[in-house]
Amino acid sequence: MQRITAGLRKLVAPPDLAIDLGTANTRLYALGHGMIADEPSLIRFQPITGEVEAVGNRAAWLANVDPYSPTVSPLHAGVVADIEAASSLLKPFLKRAQRFGLFKPRVLACAPTDACEEERDALIEAAMRAGASEVYVAPEPLAAAIGAGLDVASHYAQMIVDIGDGVTDIAVVRSGNLILTSAVRTACSDLRNAVAQMVSFRHGVLLFPQEADRLMQLIGAQFDYDQEELLVTSGTDLLSGEPLDLCVSSHDLNEAIEPILDNIVEAIHSTVRRLPEETSCEVIENGICLTGGGAQLQGLPERLAAATSLEVRVADNPMMAVINGARQMLDVGIATDIWQN
Ligand SMILES: Nc1ncnc2c1ncn2[C@@H]1O[C@H](COP(=O)(O)OP(=O)(O)OP(=O)(O)O)[C@@H](O)[C@H]1O
Ligand SMILES: [Mg+2]
Incomplete structure (x- = not known):
């Protein structure tokens, strides 16, 4: 009975998510469920309607088949350059996490250390619009150091x-x-x-x-x-x-x-x-x-x-260091609110 209650609690509890929203790659980890995305930070729009046609792997695949339709990264130089496009990129990934629980996830997102307040706010806003309930921001190199095993x-x-x-x-x-x-x-x-x-x-x-x-x-x-x-x-x-x-x-x-x-x-x-x-x-x-x-x-x-x-x-597996470190920060609880959002 206790096991069933614990299982049910896990099912309905809001999953905590770690996000490494990079210029080239987006990686998401859901606490208790593992990696739920490791895909290119790409979003593709319908040329006529301007609606989102595909994101991540599918957008990259379509860009290879037809390189002349608009396929963009919502990030520039490590920070969110287009909040709407970044939230459209994250939305389907956050939905994957929501399948595991009834409530919106809490998110720990990583940003470069030189990101100014507006740039960190843009990251928070993109994650909130994509379906997060709360967003905490951690500096990328701290996550990278933890993920690299330092x-x-x-x-x-x-x-x-x-x-x-x-x-x-x-x-x-x-x-x-x-x-x-x-x-x-x-x-x-x-x-x-x-x-x-x-x-x-x-x-x-x-x-x-x-x-x-x-x-x-x-x-x-x-x-x-x-x-x-x-x-x-x-x-x-x-x-x-x-x-x-x-x-x-x-x-x-x-x-x-x-x-x-x-x-x-x-x-x-x-x-x-x-x-x-x-x-x-x-x-x-x-x-x-x-x-x-x-x-x-x-x-x-x-x-x-x-x-x-x-x-x-x-580091071993250098491209995964940031998300691996952010994942470990989730394990110890989101107490890493370095920038005090
Ligand atoms: N074997 C390799 N040799 C050289 N460069 C590589 C190799 N594999 C991947 N890259 C480069 O690594 C980059 C992606 O790295 P990474 O996923 O760490 O970036 P990101 O986190 O999306 O970016 P940022 O943190 O700057 O926003 C790509 O530009 C790719 O060209
Ligand atoms: Mg990165």
Whole structure:
């Protein structure tokens, strides 16, 4: 009988949700039920009526089939740029959570550390319109540090860098608090745009969707001017409108993404330089932990290590670190209202 009552209580109780609403990917975890979404942050509209046609995986699939209909991300550089579109993106995912309970879910959503009050309010508003009953906001690098397995309660300072699609968020965590933060709104989407722009200027070709991402991942952060490679790609000829295959030089790709990589590396390096002496000794001991999709960029950990003279390691499953950390925050209760909404 007790078991049945507990089961019933679980069924009708409002599920607590953790949300990592990223520029490229949206991830949701429902307490007691597990991951309920890990899909692209994409929303697609009907070209004529302007109504929402699809979100997430389906929107991405449709964008590949017909790349010329409007498919957008409601986020820009890690923050909500269009509240209505963000709430339309979240709504079907929150509905999945509501199936488990009768009441609207409470939500813990993550935001970059440099998000201003309006940007955090936009995130809260989007989640409320999507069906949340309450929304708490937590800083992304704190969640990333927990998700990466760092002992955030330790009295020893540790550095975490989350390189996502729109924002690179850098933080030093000690005794459960972020003691230093710094963010730049430069990340993988800028690398991808630089690749696409170079190909468009130099070859007069608009790369097919996914090709800029593929080339960016192939070229990575390695820099080798001795060996030039030619990489095959495909796109639409800007003059004739015809699809075509072409070869691009690895040197041209390196040159295109170099200033952006420099920006990211310099942002991290300057945060290391700003550390007070005693903290910097602790960070030197622990090194830097990388999370986010950008952490997987080939050669980036080595490049960062060379620039900062620190040990740099990539977290296990770096793209899931933020949601895994936010999930663990739910486990201990939503007491993490760092920004006091
Ligand atoms: N193997 C890889 N090598 C390089 N980059 C990768 C790799 N896999 C994914 N990425 C990049 O990671 C990015 C997505 O990472 P992530 O899911 O952490 O971003 P996000 O959380 O949506 O963005 P943000 O936190 O900045 O709002 C994409 O831009 C993708 O190009
Ligand atoms: Mg992210």
